[in-house]
Amino acid sequence: MSKHALDPRDEEGLVLSDLLSHVLDKGVVITGDVIISVAGVDLIAISLSLLITGLETVDRRNLGLSGRLPQVLGDLPILPPLRTP
């Protein structure tokens, strides 16, 4: 089986399939030219990662993105409850 097969009964396939179905097929769309689908993942050009947050919530901490985020979806941290800003 291909390493990137999307067979949901295969654990690795499930994790990847779940990732792709969330990232490529859901989320806010603000440009009219998004043509990516899960099935066409190898075919379509992309580039920008973009998301929207409230300014004050992001300003509370430095981001420090690299090297501290989980790589494996099956082993995600439990997020603490948020305080209301």
Add this chain to the structure above:
Amino acid sequence: MRAVDVGGLRAWVSDTGGSAVTPSPERARSHDRVVRAALELATPLPARFGQVVSDEAALEALVEPRRAAFSAALERLAGMVEMTVRVILPAHAREGPALTGQEGRAASGREYLERVAVTQRQERNLLAEAGIVREHIRSAVRELVRAEAFAGAAAGSSMITVSHLIPRGHIEHYRRAIGALREDQPSLAIMVSGPWAPYSFAEAIG
């Protein structure tokens, strides 16, 4: 990765150097890592992967008219995460009666119509089973969820996907509830993932 302030909101963007980037599992992971970094701070509106703008002015022109909708959505989603349940429906819902001469072209008009009837019956069975499973899931987590997004079994598919918007504090309760459902329904292959940023609950905006 950098942040661009747009009318009281902040967009997290990365520069592409002007060249198109081929999507790959690793790039999808990178996108989600950025979204998860935001999720650690506060629940963001995750953007769908692959949206390209030419510059910051173009980004502002796209975000500004949607600012009120984005703000309302951020307020609605504050403190929430998405959990996703996938269920492979049991074999009896997927399989219909065997037909002789199933391979190749139908030998007669009557055989063709029989095949059509069987296919339709299988699809009805799947739809009915999907509805039952959806109710099982709904009952198991009803007290924990604020919203549900249901992707029923598509034609030819025997898997359903249900995403739930839940408060962060309910993640472990949710997992336990799905675990109990798994024990109650051993014929169902039930898989749960999350917490995700609320990808499935940000679609209607924009």
